Amino acid sequence: MDINSKIPQATAKRLPLYYRFLNNLHIQGKTRVSSKELSEAVKVDSATIRRDFSYFGALGRKGYGYNVEYLLEFFHKTLNQDTASNVALIGVGNLGTAFLHYNFSKSNDIKITKAYDANPDVIGTEVGHVKIEDIAQLEETLDDIDVAILTVPGQAAQPVTDKLLKAGVKGILNFTPARITVPAEIRVHHIDLTVELQSLIYFVEHYPLDKK
């Protein structure tokens, strides 16, 4: 498979998952792993895993499997290009605070380096080793940040988004219930907690799964 061809969206979404589990295996001291073993750990079909890997060339060896360290190193390079990515968080409410305490960088190379809020009681304090800045100063102080996490109240989502775009942000992880409007070249991923919960309930009540 040609390494220059585009990686399918579904595959790209699984890469960080593979990366994390490979890290676990490495820490456990495992040196090799088969697609079948990895499949059981990440709950993704083994053929899908092999197909996903094959987009990046022949990473394994027939009859052997994959070398954990080699694969890990490969994905490390692939996922993080060269530099670690800095992320900003906007809205230090309950959810925002949870993210600041959450240690993203444990087995990944992501760090929230800037955080903003509108509440004067919060501005200037430190949450999870990040100093909270005034959202009013966002456009002037946000620099060199490609991706922002949006955890503001729904009605603030669009105005804050507009500010983020002016500051040059290219991707937004939107946790608000609001659907934000952005130019075509900006990526937005939505995680709508109510929708997730409600659709799970819908599935459970309407489509009970069959026992094996």
Place this chain on the structure above:
Amino acid sequence: MDINSKIPQATAKRLPLYYRFLNNLHIQGKTRVSSKELSEAVKVDSATIRRDFSYFGALGRKGYGYNVEYLLEFFHKTLNQDTASNVALIGVGNLGTAFLHYNFSKSNDIKITKAYDANPDVIGTEVGHVKIEDIAQLEETLDDIDVAILTVPGQAAQPVTDKLLKAGVKGILNFTPARITVPAEIRVHHIDLTVELQSLIYFVEHYPLDKK
């Protein structure tokens, strides 16, 4: 379209979204809406919306659109069957606390009615109007709960899951980085915050979107 045929997963995931926006329209006093208008609000193609609705029969009128109140009532019945769903939350850390404070029931009929933790300092306290119970008593006290939100540390995910299954839980919304093992008839939805963030960064750095 036959109402008895199975609703596609992708459609079912959008239903709660439609429901919320119809609620907004209703509150704004709008009595009718077209698929095109709704499309702009929820950022879903209008043809997709019409197709989604058509799985439930002919809900609209040609040349007119959809009656907001009728549609709202219909989805209310569809999403909530008859009874409001009670949900349990396991793990009152930063993220769990955020959910307890989050008001799911605002325009939905979902409520977290039970919450558990292992920390003695937290057990017995009240967070967001829910009394925190001891996770050691989970199997004995969890009753009539179909769906649980899992916000425990990764290493606790599997043992807690096993307890939930014994207590009769049918669906789990898993926020831990761990992939849990469950019988075939149990539904699990994963929301992996690190994966979401990392894959967004990957897309932004590797596949910049084209300007319109």
Place this chain on the structure above:
DNA sequence: TGGACTATGTTAATAGTGTAACAAATTATT
């Protein structure tokens, strides 16, 4: 070294999702 075994990488079949296009039906307008 030789033969049994293993597990990849890929092909081909299948399933699932999204959307452009349009006939049909209804509403709105003159």
Place this chain on the structure above:
DNA sequence: AATAATTTGTTACACTATTAACATAGTCCA
């Protein structure tokens, strides 16, 4: 009342994703 405008519901197609199956090539063990 006749015509223009609107908007649905559905068909048809394109695209994306999943997975079973297997030839191939390397591994492992006696």
